[in-house]
Amino acid sequence: MEFVFLNGEIIERSKAKVDVEDRGYQFGDGVYEVIRIYNGKMFTLDEHLRRFVKSAESIGISIPFTSVQLSEMLKELLIKNNLETGNIYMQVTRGIAPRNHVFPTGNVVPTLVAYTIKGVRPLESLKSGVKAILTEDIRWLRCDIKSLNLLGNLLAKQKASEAGCFEAIQHRGNDVTEGSSSNIFIVKNGTVITHESNNLILKGITKDVILDLCLANNIPVEERTFSLTELNDAEEVFLSSTTSEVMPIIEVNGKKMGRGVPGPITRKLQGLFEREIEKQCGLLVDKLI
Known part of the structure; x- marks a missing residue:
């Protein structure tokens, strides 16, 4: 069984769903990171998280978790999926809102997802x-x-x-x-x-x-x-x-x-x-x- 991280929870991948009006799906309105895994550990994790936050801030997205929280959740995801060598893919979008080029107003919560990918060194x-x-x-x-x-x-x-x-x-x-x-x-x-x-x-x-x-x-x-x-x-x-x-x-x-x-x-x-x-x-x- 494989698990993903979605909006603060680690759930079975088969149960992870994103709304069709998510702005990442409709506009590419979001940012992402790929973190390399060796021996079940994340390489240059802090640097990737800093760039992730900076990219999000550059387009006006506030990630609803601290870097410490993200780090802990990603570590838990690695353990759950028992990944030794591969990658973590992580992305955040502006969230779910009726389709409009202008940024949505009101209480729109960003969508944050992460999952693991097996992969050997080339x-x-x-x-x-x-x-x-x-x-x-x-x-x-x-x-x-x-x-x-x-x-x-x-x-x-x-x-x-x-x-x-x-x-x-x-x-x-x-x-x-x-x-x-x-x-x-x-x-x-x-x-x-x-x-x-x-x-x-x-x-x-x-x-x-x-x-x-x-x-x-x-x-x-x-x-x-x-x-x-x-x-x-x-x-x-x-x-x-x-x-x-x-x-x-x-x-x-x-x-x-x-x-x-x-x-x-x-x-x-x-x-x-x-x-x-x-x-x-x-x-x-x-x-x-």
């Missing part, structure tokens, strides 16, 4: 690297909000899938922004470079862990806009996300990146990232490095 892809394509970034200008409105991301990811690739690297004109569901990094002259965290990209939790690891291990790093030319000429390219960790990109639009294999700095960061996981969640059985 070890083969982490070892060998993945392919990507380039696509114009057609999304809105508040990509820093982890909104339920993901149609632009979906169209980019589908384009990558149809091309037999793992990810779509998006760009606005000549400037690389991020992947359809990831942050993008290049290595140039030994320096790790990634787009600054502003309104054009999502401030990735995994991205921030990587930046901290670079600083702590004397790996030069820059947060700045970089061009398609710099991407094309990069020594190494990799992406980061909650589910993909530090993922090497070995080919973009059919062109090999660097030597066409995961590079030494990417490999070093993968090892450092595994150590960070083990610090927070205990020893990994399915180790990469």
